[in-house]
Amino acid sequence: MENGTHFRTCHLCEALCGVAITVKDGRIDSIKGDENDPLSQGHICPKATALQDLHEDPDRLRRPIRKTGDGWQEISWDEAFDLVANRLHQVRSQHGRNSIGVYLGNPNVHNHGSLVATMPFLRAIGSQNRFSATSNDQLPHMLTSLEMFGHQILFPIPDIDHTDLFMCIGANPMASNGSLMSVPDIRGRLKALKQRGGKLIVIDPRRTETAKVADEFHFIRPGSDALLLMAMVHTLFDEDLVDPGPAERLVKDIDLLRLASVPYTPDAVSHRTGIEPETIRELARQLAQTRKAALYSRMGTSTQAFGGLATWLSYCLNILTGKLDTVGGMLFTQPAIDLVTLGAMSGQKGHFDKRRSRVRDLPEFAGEYPASTMADEMLTPGEGQIRAFVTVAGNPVLSNPNGRRLDKALEGLDFMVSVDYYLNETTRHADVILPPTAALERSHYDLIFNMFAVRNVAKFSDALFKPADDTRHDWQILIELTHRLERLRKGGRLPLRSELGWRTFKQLGPDPILDMLLRTGPYGANTGPARKFLQPAVDLVMDILPERHPLRSLVRLSPVNREWNGLAKGLSLAALRDNPHGVDLGALQPSLPNRLFTRDGLIQMAPRRFLQDLGRLHEALSTDPDGDFRLIGRRHVRSNNYWMHNSRRLVKGKERCTLIIHQQDADRIGLKAGDMAEVQGGGQQIVLPVEINEDIMPGVVSIPHGWGHDREGIRQSVAQSHAGTSINDVLADDQIDHLSGTSVLNGQSVSIKAWQAKTSRQSA
Ligand SMILES: Nc1nc2c(c(=O)[nH]1)N[C@H]1C(S)=C(S)[C@@H](COP(=O)(O)OP(=O)(O)OC[C@H]3O[C@@H](n4cnc5c(=O)[nH]c(N)nc54)[C@H](O)[C@@H]3O)O[C@H]1N2
Ligand SMILES: Nc1nc2c(c(=O)[nH]1)N[C@H]1C(S)=C(S)[C@@H](COP(=O)(O)OP(=O)(O)OC[C@H]3O[C@@H](n4cnc5c(=O)[nH]c(N)nc54)[C@H](O)[C@@H]3O)O[C@H]1N2
Ligand code: SF4
Ligand SMILES: [Mo]
Numbered sequence: 001m002e003n004g005t006h007f008r009t010c011h012l013c014e015a016l017c018g019v020a021i022t023v024k025d026g027r028i029d030s031i032k033g034d035e036n037d038p039l040s041q042g043h044i045c046p047k048a049t050a051l052q053d054l055h056e057d058p059d060r061l062r063r064p065i066r067k068t069g070d071g072w073q074e075i076s077w078d079e080a081f082d083l084v085a086n087r088l089h090q091v092r093s094q095h096g097r098n099s100i101g102v103y104l105g106n107p108n109v110h111n112h113g114s115l116v117a118t119m120p121f122l123r124a125i126g127s128q129n130r131f132s133a134t135s136n137d138q139l140p141h142m143l144t145s146l147e148m149f150g151h152q153i154l155f156p157i158p159d160i161d162h163t164d165l166f167m168c169i170g171a172n173p174m175a176s177n178g179s180l181m182s183v184p185d186i187r188g189r190l191k192a193l194k195q196r197g198g199k200l201i202v203i204d205p206r207r208t209e210t211a212k213v214a215d216e217f218h219f220i221r222p223g224s225d226a227l228l229l230m231a232m233v234h235t236l237f238d239e240d241l242v243d244p245g246p247a248e249r250l251v252k253d254i255d256l257l258r259l260a261s262v263p264y265t266p267d268a269v270s271h272r273t274g275i276e277p278e279t280i281r282e283l284a285r286q287l288a289q290t291r292k293a294a295l296y297s298r299m300g301t302s303t304q305a306f307g308g309l310a311t312w313l314s315y316c317l318n319i320l321t322g323k324l325d326t327v328g329g330m331l332f333t334q335p336a337i338d339l340v341t342l343g344a345m346s347g348q349k350g351h352f353d354k355r356r357s358r359v360r361d362l363p364e365f366a367g368e369y370p371a372s373t374m375a376d377e378m379l380t381p382g383e384g385q386i387r388a389f390v391t392v393a394g395n396p397v398l399s400n401p402n403g404r405r406l407d408k409a410l411e412g413l414d415f416m417v418s419v420d421y422y423l424n425e426t427t428r429h430a431d432v433i434l435p436p437t438a439a440l441e442r443s444h445y446d447l448i449f450n451m452f453a454v455r456n457v458a459k460f461s462d463a464l465f466k467p468a469d470d471t472r473h474d475w476q477i478l479i480e481l482t483h484r485l486e487r488l489r490k491g492g493r494l495p496l497r498s499e500l501g502w503r504t505f506k507q508l509g510p511d512p513i514l515d516m517l518l519r520t521g522p523y524g525a526n527t528g529p530a531r532k533f534l535q536p537a538v539d540l541v542m543d544i545l546p547e548r549h550p551l552r553s554l555v556r557l558s559p560v561n562r563e564w565n566g567l568a569k570g571l572s573l574a575a576l577r578d579n580p581h582g583v584d585l586g587a588l589q590p591s592l593p594n595r596l597f598t599r600d601g602l603i604q605m606a607p608r609r610f611l612q613d614l615g616r617l618h619e620a621l622s623t624d625p626d627g628d629f630r631l632i633g634r635r636h637v638r639s640n641n642y643w644m645h646n647s648r649r650l651v652k653g654k655e656r657c658t659l660i661i662h663q664q665d666a667d668r669i670g671l672k673a674g675d676m677a678e679v680q681g682g683g684q685q686i687v688l689p690v691e692i693n694e695d696i697m698p699g700v701v702s703i704p705h706g707w708g709h710d711r712e713g714i715r716q717s718v719a720q721s722h723a724g725t726s727i728n729d730v731l732a733d734d735q736i737d738h739l740s741g742t743s744v745l746n747g748q749s750v751s752i753k754a755w756q757a758k759t760s761r762q763s764a
Pocket of ligand 3: 010011012013014015016017043044045046047048177184
């Protein structure tokens, strides 16, 4: 780019902050918040400056490398593509299509090029052994949305700017900047909530950064949220506080939910949750009696033993108290590229348990098996065993429970390829690494997180820098591999039509697709005066067509969709280019019943799968907690999952990879500040420094995720000198939420003791 200031969206976390990047003499001179960004209005966090560090990082790979007997060797793109396509094809021909496993990591969803290219790529691979970060993250939300609203990515988002009560359970947005709630400047928004007389309540096993700015805070025993939430449901019925408001005529099976909640009195759950019965009742009353209120739950409630139930109950509580689809409550978004409607149109509303994984008999969700069973599928011989593996933008050796076992499993593969720009804990096992261009060398449109933002916005930015010579974008890598794999599958040649199709795609890239989706979307082309004549005709056709006719979705996805009549029009890529700070499409609005995708058009309050899981919850009600510690995770604002520790600016300062333990527990087992503790869990152990305070619930300990860069053979010099240890080395991979298949990343039991050699630190 020429010198000057470039505006774009930071793609690192879900918050969608607008950044203003100034370039001088071809280099980044400064990165600031973009005051004119309609969503973030100037806010950024310390990670934004790492955009520069990532861009300039000498450790970042620029060319394909291949593992040889004596280290890594750079090879040409053509050689690399040939090698990878041939090896994958070979494995598939020899052992069948399921012998190739694929893992897609989190950064894919921040990259519209990858998203567009992934579908054809997965089709070309053709394997059922697909995995992603979803099952270590938001899977319970997807399952709940699918079961209750009929669509896997139709999430209710807190209307945080208009609410008077924000009840936050199992989330720490002050550190994470929000999840399934793209919310730049949460601090400012919470301050505004208080200024208008509103209230923040936090429920968490740790007095987090968010808890510290709350008006009310309650410790909760890890993994017991479903009990708490069920007791709140119980209270609502018991005290006659149920009033679904505008959703009243849309809810189905409320009585089943009432019946299910009968045994869960606040008194019965108090012992397990650690929350007083009267406090539980009061929480339910506050939610019911505050007109504009939102109950929001995230990672802490979804990645635990009852993740599915807890997430379902948190949605139910919002509905029972009339918060769903109301301003100041929980609202569905109306993004400019409406993947919800598009997905429904193309048969992608989602599915669950259509088939089961080979080794552990775990259910698929949307075509993926739980990531916690990846190693089983690699290590267990038999037909369908994974022998070749592809990772795209993921670091499962660190991000998946029982990382050491996965290390071992990856070592035993016949072939592995990683699309990634770092040689890290996972990609070190690859035979070939294909590095994409850096983020600032590609255009950006947030397809996913605009769907979850607290305001409807749209923004597009062209690449800031021209890609370095002889580099490839993620989408180019995936499409090239797809093309070659398809050719090999067809014996070397494709029919002319497909050949032309692939070539056109390679020529155009993903941006023209964005343009088309914007133009045909809710804020797309203006039909102008023609609308007057067109609309009655369309309405008539819609009246006549059967409910499930495919033409209906086509109309739904066109500018003549009546539901979209009131929206601003004229969005296209060109329009977004003319508005480099982004376009404000307005506050979230009620949208029911139109936005529902269930067969009967109703909200399913008591889906069978959830009811069936209640037996397990009931057992938990009567089981006494054991004496072990419960391990939970934590996030820090200067870190992002497993890949940002190579930025010196982000890792500097006090050691952050510590075990937080309550004073009382530390005294009991003889730990002092600065000591090293040995943590044992999942049959393994790690050693790390302790941090003692009273911000954590007694009986609970916390270790942040993201660390563990002390493994051999990685090339991330800064991260290696701030290695830390990996929490996932002491989390078992056979502990899952049995309803959804999500990994239990919070609440596993561990034992702690002082580590003997207190001077040196290492992984035990
Ligand atoms: N114990 C525990 N485990 C957890 C969590 C937890 O809280 N506790 N959190 C879970 C959650 S929420 C998530 S989302 C997962 C994340 O788990 P993963 O998705 O597996 O890990 P990331 O760190 O997001 O992956 C980053 C990888 O992508 C590469 N990368 C970055 N940008 C790009 C790009 O543009 N293109 C390509 N090709 N590669 C890129 C990086 O180099 C790095 O290798 O971890 C989960 N695991
Ligand atoms: N700085 C930073 N920001 C990030 C990320 C990051 O790694 N660093 N990762 C991004 C990603 S991929 C995601 S998915 C989001 C996640 O965003 P959040 O959902 O906000 O995730 P956390 O900050 O881990 O907050 C989870 C909270 O749950 C609590 N908790 C643990 N167990 C339980 C329990 O059993 N019950 C209850 N009620 N609470 C419990 C933890 O103490 C913690 O405070 O953050 C995103 N943003
Ligand atoms: S909160 Fe930080 S990392 Fe997240 S989008 Fe904003 S600037 Fe980027
Ligand atoms: Mo995540």
